[in-house]
Amino acid sequence: MLQHRSPPSYNAEREPVYLAVTAKRNRRSTASDLSRQLSAAAGTTALRQTVYRRLGHIGLYARRPVRCVLLTATHCRL
Numbered sequence: 001m002l003q004h005r006s007p008p009s010y011n012a013e014r015e016p017v018y019l020a021v022t023a024k025r026n027r028r029s030t031a032s033d034l035s036r037q038l039s040a041a042a043g044t045t046a047l048r049q050t051v052y053r054r055l056g057h058i059g060l061y062a063r064r065p066v067r068c069v070l071l072t073a074t075h076c077r078l
Contacts, residue, residue: 014042015038015042015044015046015054016054016057016058018038018041018042019034019038019051019054019055019058020055020058020060022034022037022038023055023060024060030062031048031049031051031052031055031062032048032051034051034055035047035048035050035051038051
């Protein structure tokens with residue numbers, strides 16, 4: 001049976017820490033953005049799904065901003 005082996009430069013212990021710090025620093029960054037930043041900083045490639053899953057394990061989840069109805073001049077006067 002084949003076993004999955006990480007490349008030697010891959011450090012699985014440091015990846016979640018880097019992702020957590022980067023995600024908390026810029027709360028609007030997406031999993032794709034974080035994946036690109038991780039590959040640029042550490043030289044490792046991580047899929048968007050992997051980054052999303054790792055952030056979920058840390059406790060950081062995506063939030064969608066609530067779209068509110070725009071107020072009219074009448075609303076503002078009231």
